Amino acid sequence: QQQVKQSPQSLIVQKGGIPIINCAYENTAFDYFPWYQQFPGKGPALLIAIRPDVSEKKEGRFTISFNKSAKQFSLHIMDSQPGDSATYFCAAGLNDYKLSFGAGTTVTVRA
Amino acid sequence: EAQVTQNPRYLITVTGKKLTVTCSQNMNHEYMSWYRQDPGLGLRQIYYSMNVEVTDKGDVPEGYKVSRKEKRNFPLILESPSPNQTSLYFCASSFGLWEGRNNEQFFGPGTRLTVL
Numbered sequence: 652q653q654q655v656k657q658s659p660q661s662l663i664v665q666k667g668g669i670p671i672i673n674c675a676y677e678n679t680a681f682d683y684f685p686w687y688q689q690f691p692g693k694g695p696a697l698l699i700a701i702r703p704d705v706s707e708k709k710e711g712r713f714t715i716s717f718n719k720s721a722k723q724f725s726l727h728i729m730d731s732q733p734g735d736s737a738t739y740f741c742a743a744g745l746n747d748y749k750l751s752f753g754a755g756t757t758v759t760v761r762a
Numbered sequence: 763e764a765q766v767t768q769n770p771r772y773l774i775t776v777t778g779k780k781l782t783v784t785c786s787q788n789m790n791h792e793y794m795s796w797y798r799q800d801p802g803l804g805l806r807q808i809y810y811s812m813n814v815e816v817t818d819k820g821d822v823p824e825g826y827k828v829s830r831k832e833k834r835n836f837p838l839i840l841e842s843p844s845p846n847q848t849s850l851y852f853c854a855s856s857f858g859l860w861e862g863r864n865n866e867q868f869f870g871p872g873t874r875l876t877v878l
Contacts, residue, residue, distance in 0.1 A: 654821075657804070685866075694766075694852050694869030695805070740804055748793065748812060748858070749820060750867070752804040 654678060655743050657753025664731055665761050672726045672756045674741035681751075683744030684717065686726050688737050689755075695740060699726075731760045764789045766870035768853050774876045775843055783838045783873050785853030793858040794836040795820070795867065796828065798849040805852065811836055812858065843877040850874050 656675045664670045674684075685700035701708045701715045701724065708715045712729040728735055741753040766787045775781055787794065795810035797820075807820030811830040825847055827839040836855075840847060851874075854867040 653803070660802075692872075694854075694872055696869065697866040700866075742805075748795075748810050748818070750795070750807055751821065752797075752806065754802055754804040 653754060654751040655741060655753040657741050657756060659756060660754070661757040661759070663759045663761060666732060668731050668760070670728045670731055670735075670758050670760070672739055672741065672758070673723065674725065674743075674753050675721075675723045676743050676751075677722065678743070678745070679722070681743035681745055683750075684715070684724050685742050685744065685750075686713070686715065687740045687742065687752075689740065690737050698739070728758070731758075733760050733762050736760050764868070766853055766855055766868050768851075768870040768873050770873060771871065772874050774878065776878050777844055778842050781840050781843060781875075783840075783851060783853075783875070785836045785838065785870060786834050787836075787853075787855040787868070788834065789855060789868065790833065791855035791857055791868075792833070793867075794830065794853065794855045796826070796836070796838050797852045797854065798822065798847075799852060799872075800849050808838070808851075843875075845877050848875060848877045 686698045687695035688698045689695040699710045699713045714727040717724040738755045738757045744750045769784045792813045796808040797805040799805045806822045809828040811817040853870040856867040
């Protein structure tokens, strides 16, 4: 059973657009919410992460929004570029060691 | 170069033939973990290790074994592989999310396993 539900499965945007990926969880014990980016043939790489005591975090063109009461969090990619085309995974961490991932979203940014 | 290495990168085997996928990291990380990646399911944690001789089950441990005898190595063992273990496997390591530390997990390049 997927502990973190991620949507959409895929999305296509034009260069400069803002893809938004949403994730939801049920277990309120989760205390760490990272996003990973994966290019074809490579392992995932950490993009940005947030703790539940923060509602928003920005790193470059990537922003996490976190809604603790709704148990939802999302990733926004501002001014998206073709090089951002990849699969993105949200995840939720428990007790610093167990990490549950969403199913992934394939983002395509068209030039 | 700081990295996580996995071997082999590709493996085709038959049902029931024991195999080991090795994982090694050179970053002195305490924490290591194994994941499998399947289409539509994302990554699922198999086992993780907080330090030498300390391991615990993730979400999908059935059919797998691990050991952590040295800090840098964390092999994944399939005692009797079955076709439903055909998957892409990733090893990862990090310092762990203690106060002041970033729990960035560094992933290896992956091992694509096919069990016939």
